[in-house]
Structure formats: C-alpha cells, structure tokens
Amino acid sequence: MALVKDFNRQCIQHASVNINLADVVSNVALEVMDMPPNSVILSGQLITTEAWNSTTSDVLDVGDATTATRYLTDGNIRALGARVALVPTGFTGTGEPLKVVWTSGGGIPTTGKVRLEVQYYIIGRAETTIG
DSSP: OOOOOOEEOOOEEEEEEEEEGGGGGTEEEEEEEEBBEEEEEEEEEEEEOOOOOOSEEEEEEOHHHHHHTTEEEEEEESSTTEEHHHHOOOOOSOOOOEEEEEESSSSSOOOOOEEEEEEEEETTSSSEEOO
C-alpha cells in the first residue's frame, strides 16, 4: 500500500497573555490560556516585562491540569527582559487550559509582570491545500 500524501496545510497559531503579580498567589495554579482540543505546542516563551522582586527568587512553571510542569519547570522570571523558552513535548492537548504556578522566593514582592507566548498547531485542521 502506497503512502497517501496529505496536501492540507494550516498556519501556525499564536496566543499570548500578560500575567501580573496581582494575578498570582505563590504555589497556586492559575489557568491562563485556553487551548483547543488536538493542539500541539511547537514553541513558546516567557518574557519578563517588569522585574519580580521577591526576596531571593521568582520562578514560573507552565503546564496543564494533568502535568503542572509539562512545558516548563522553574523558569527564572526575576530580571527585566528575561526570556525563558518553553520546552515543547509533542503532547496533543485535549482542550485543557494552560496553567502557571508562580513560586516566590520569600518576602512580600511589590512588582512583577511576565508575558506568556505560545505557538501551536491543531491536528486535523486545514486552511489551504497545495495539491
């Protein structure tokens, strides 16, 4: 049996969300981005847009309801301009939202903002063909 080529093509989807210190509580999961069923994350990053000022450290995990660290474990978001790449896993999403967990290094922080950017495709979706 011969391989049947699939001529369907789709554009990569991009989503982003800004996360502020006021939105998060240390060590508590927060839903931040809805993902469609059959989505596969190709890449992504956290970009610190305002320095986080806990006493010693500020890190963020990115995952979903099943695995809290599916895409990132302890991404250091402390410094202004920090960029932390997500680690795509090839996981096919079931429509669960992405979640983040911020961990404060202590004290009572007063500043902190980060942007989560995600690029993904959806299995079975077709926008154009090349055939």
